[in-house]
Amino acid sequence: MIGDARSRNAAGRGGLFSNLLALANALATFFESRAALFTMESKRALVQLILVVVGLLAGALFFALGYLFLIGTIVVAIAHSAHVSWERVAIFAALAHFVLAVACAFFAATRLRKNPFPETAAELKKDREWLRNLDGASRPRR
Numbered sequence: 001m002i003g004d005a006r007s008r009n010a011a012g013r014g015g016l017f018s019n020l021l022a023l024a025n026a027l028a029t030f031f032e033s034r035a036a037l038f039t040m041e042s043k044r045a046l047v048q049l050i051l052v053v054v055g056l057l058a059g060a061l062f063f064a065l066g067y068l069f070l071i072g073t074i075v076v077a078i079a080h081s082a083h084v085s086w087e088r089v090a091i092f093a094a095l096a097h098f099v100l101a102v103a104c105a106f107f108a109a110t111r112l113r114k115n116p117f118p119e120t121a122a123e124l125k126k127d128r129e130w131l132r133n134l135d136g137a138s139r140p141r142r
Contacts, residue, residue, distance in 0.1 A: 014022070075093055079086035115121055 071093060075089045076086055079089045082089070
């Protein structure tokens with residue numbers, strides 16, 4: 001009976017070594033096909049990422065140019081309606097932008113000084129203190 005079951009089992013004909021070899025071959029084929037699929041998809045993803053970055057950069061460029069044209073138009077309109085030279089209005093606009101830039105930089109600097117993870121820092125401090133106390137208690141006394 002046992003001999004009959006073994007002869008009918010196709011996997012049992014080759015023995016353990018050839019079964020392990022077949023398993024290794026199947027695994028290699030499996031991983032090779034997954035790697036090829038990953039390679040194809042990563043190339044597509046790279047192209048998609050490049051297109052997104054180019055689109056964002058182009059959008060930022062057009063936004064900046066639109067902003068510059070808008071400021072230029074406002075400067076000329078104010079200068080024309082106030083009957084002053086456009087240079088004075090442009091200098092005032094530039095100074096206003098510099099003041100706003102300094103205010104934004106100051107705001108960002110104050111945000112960077114704050115600890116973003118106060119609870120985590122407190123827990124790590126407790127852990128360090130616990131380790132110091134543990135280390136002191138475990139040393140042999142002389």
